Amino acid sequence: MKNSQIPPGSFGLPVLGETLSFFFDRDFSKKRYYQYGPIFKTYLLGRPTVVMVGPEALEFVLSSHMENFSWREGWPANFKILLGESLFLQDGKEHRKNRRLMMPALHGPALPNYVATMEDITRSYLQKWEKQQEFTWFGEFKQLTFDIASQLLLGTPPGTEGMHLSNLFTTLSNGLFAINPLPLPFTKFSKALAARNQILEHVTKVVRERRQNPTKDALSLLVQAQDEDGNTLSEQELIAQAVLLLFAGHDTTTTMLTWLCLELARHPEVLHRAREEQLKFADVNSLTLEQLGQMPYLDQVLWEVERLRPSVGAGFRGVVKEFEFKGFYVPAGWQLYYSIALTHRLPEIYSQPECFDPNRFSPQRQEHKQYPFSLVGFGGGPRVCIGIAFAKMEMKIIAAHLLRSYDWEILPNQSLDTMGIPNRPKDGLRVRFKRR
Ligand code: HEM
16 A cells, blocks of 8 residues: 555645644635645644545545544544544544444434424514514624523523523634644633633533433433443533533534524525425424424435535545545645535536526435435535434424524625634625514
8 A cells, every 4th residue: 555656736835734724724625626636735833634525525535434543533633632432532432432432312212392482582582583673693692592502402491591601602612723722821722711611610510410410302312312332421521511512513504594594594595495484384483303304305304415515625634544635645743624615516416506596406306316425515425414313303493493584685795705713694684674
């Protein structure tokens, strides 16, 4: 294997490599993909890096050769400090044990118990928005999804404490990609660290309460979880996993919902059809999981938002075992970066990939079914997002209510350009909102 060539590409400048273009050029991966193909080398964040793009490459990384890669050694160092010893940064046996213990809280029989709470919290926001008439959707969805996450995952009811916690998570997120963290109090990284300490204080208190008196939230299920070998989660593990679930469980959903509302406002024909589908639920007061499963066009719309506006545009791994892909050799010790966003825009898979077109997922076209690992907004393989069912259910409930009873229009004089991680419309999508 060592006689094979390393992938084409450039390591860029000494020390910095291509890190600056990576952060500041939105077409960084696209330009190189068209120059070099689905695997190329670069130098990012102080490490030689291989970038992999396209369904075949993603199947290799996410599924068939996943034992060659480490999550912990992949994500930038700040992640390890800010997200601690949580599922997202665990590997091998430890990861498998914890994932098995955590799955029941976010899948199967646990889910129907979450529907009513998701709907109640959504209704309270709809009433608030109706009164407000004009607002910025990114900020509002952030509060709504955080209220849902803290109520269902931690068992903490919505309120002012929730707002404070949600802001702490924003500060924490801002530190994840901060370059060259210095131990100075005003850097993004130091602020993120201080936010993490406050979050830990809160979550530790809640974990101790749930251990004493379990209730019906996901954390209580984690507290009681036990596998067939008698393994359970320790207090430290429960705290780390609860922080991760809160973190991973609201920013992503927020951006997808914001893009959903933007695309629906821009495409009246899609809005109209999605609304027609909701007519059969017009008399339904409280939605059930079964009814949520009877909205195929809304599924198509949400897949298209996931494709065109993925909340997580890419993932990192550490190469722990050398490998060969398409005749190119990658040594252990390199960093790997797989691109979700670019894979979703490949014209080999998706016709007119820059257009918002939910019909590409219709039963007749099914563009994503040509090759496995073409639609990977939630990752894929054995480590696909553990919150996928929870997130989809939440987004469908919110979307169903918006479609059935409300109209909104995008206010003028704002930037809808994409920015940030997770990416969102620059001004957050300011809208005028009213009951239909
Ligand atoms: C629209 C919403 C969401 C999107 C787009 C999303 C996306 C993703 C992606 C792409 C990954 C895989 C990352 C990788 O390959 O390295 C992932 C993993 C993960 N997600 Fe989500 N996610 C969403 C919602 C949620 C929710 C609601 C939760 C929790 C309640 C959650 C918890 C997690 C966790 C814990 C992992 C790590 C799983 C593992 O490594 O075993 N996510 N998510």
